[in-house]
Amino acid sequence: MEINSSTTQLTELLSSNKKLLDGIILDFLPTKSSSPEIQSLYEMMRDYPSRGGKGIRGTLCLLWCELFSGAKQKALITASSLELFQNWILIHDDIEDQSDLRRGLPSLHKKYGVELSINAGDALHGKMWELLLSNCGNLGSELTLAILSEFARMLNETTEGQQIELAWTSGNDWDIREEDYALMVTKKSAWYTCISPSRLGIILSTAGHKDENLATKKHSELLKTAVEFGRSFGIAFQIIDDVLNLTADESKYGKEILGDLFEGKRTLMLIHLLNSLEGKRKTNVIESISKPRQSKTTSEMKIVFELMKSSGSIDYARKVAVNHSRQAMKLFEETVSTQSSIHPRIYHQTKSLLEYLSSRDF
């Protein structure tokens, strides 16, 4: 009962924050132009931000800020920018991964073509920096610049992770060790899902403190530790996301059924499966999974999926996610316990969210 009520509370928190943050984004983005072409660009830019989503990254940032007695109000622009980051990068990701669906609707390039969508992604990317610059009035120059630097770091990591994954696909590389996978997923997913949102919340919690320098110094150890547990939570999150891609209903998940198999995505499950197989059986799986997307059939992909189940690859991935999550939670609890004046309700909410990252079923 307690778990259910805590899940409901978390769902409500995520949903109300997401509404708030999307509202900020949509108020900020331009709406009307006398040029019909520019008007159309504005509609493209508002498309993904209007599709909703879970708002995990923005909420995580807000919670970390409040956890250390920061004001939620001062973190809203930054939390919105995290959601905006996801929006623009997903426009480009969907082109790079040839994904046809995004949140249950056709992806942007399916609606408007690749050329216009690359440009719309760039336009939205620019708006992210512009939104972050508007922090200045509320936070002052120093904190605004510190937040911009964290975003630059986050973008470096994310594009490096994306490169690793894309290079595996384009090079038809299947000789991937679990540690290669961990590096890819840390960069591609953990940084922007968990590490940077947490670090940004910590940075923002110092806003308005009498001596911001002192506050920042006090938190500098914390910022380092956030990389550690953020990595583990982020890896767990991505593994579960990949498990859900294969096991969840299309209607619930908003993406194609077995989409990751059609995409040839190097998931922990697929790496585990390939490591469990030998000889002809391994070659067969590599052969069918390496085909171009349009040559793959659903029945063929279902065979690979069944093999994953019978080889224990899905259970293995879930287990690895749980281990990462437990390890991260231990570090999180230890770290927070050393800090004074932790807000108990916020502590509880942050814990729920971090638990949810690695055990969610939606």
Added chain:
Amino acid sequence: MEINSSTTQLTELLSSNKKLLDGIILDFLPTKSSSPEIQSLYEMMRDYPSRGGKGIRGTLCLLWCELFSGAKQKALITASSLELFQNWILIHDDIEDQSDLRRGLPSLHKKYGVELSINAGDALHGKMWELLLSNCGNLGSELTLAILSEFARMLNETTEGQQIELAWTSGNDWDIREEDYALMVTKKSAWYTCISPSRLGIILSTAGHKDENLATKKHSELLKTAVEFGRSFGIAFQIIDDVLNLTADESKYGKEILGDLFEGKRTLMLIHLLNSLEGKRKTNVIESISKPRQSKTTSEMKIVFELMKSSGSIDYARKVAVNHSRQAMKLFEETVSTQSSIHPRIYHQTKSLLEYLSSRDF
């Protein structure tokens, strides 16, 4: 004789500045990674910045800074970032415009594929903001933030201009008035080629002044005027760039012969040609220019080019460029004459560069 020697001096100035600015970029970009995939990303990121170029935008920024007694040294990071802006946006532009060549070599997506190149463009884009953030030590927070804001504005304008042009192409729209063309080219080209480089130089000239606020206020009128003459110079520059695309040698220009016709680019020459033709003759030109790139033949494109010449479209475009350039030069001279302590050598160099923009033959 004087003109020749002034051209030589300008070429030397551009070339030495470009070397300096590219050096800063290449020193700043990462080189080595233990991950072979990330290593490959770094090579992609360093590719366009290693190909040289004219360095017009960076030099313009440096000159404007020095013109108002600013220190060149303080403007180097920003001028490099302008060159970096061009590098990352050209990666995406080349995909959007399906350009096969960039500075005489295969474009990035021809070498590495579209997917990896979109991501490399994003990675390089992120590095531009990171480089701009490194201004802080040398310029302080306020100026650093003012420069970041100008870059955000410049990116808004550039992506809007790119959208207009791409929408014309994808919508097979040929009903374009000269004022539509002027709006497109102001946004797509004038802002990042001339308006923002000038405005950034003006902003940077206030660095280190005892009262930066006062200095900025003094220059605020100038920043507005820079939009006006920057627009006219920028339009002239783009028109001449398009003229050169059709009339210059491939070896000299580094792009495909008649590349803009293969691309179906809406240049002032093509707009003028279509406005000069009627009935079947107009329909024929639209038909051959609307075909997909791979269905176009060189002989067919040459026919359109000959028609442009016989209809006076190229001369017309040159004339419009000269008019824009004269008007802009008048405003430039009037504006600068009201300012005290203008450096005579720098004034001469700035004038040469602005003249070159609209009358260059390389």
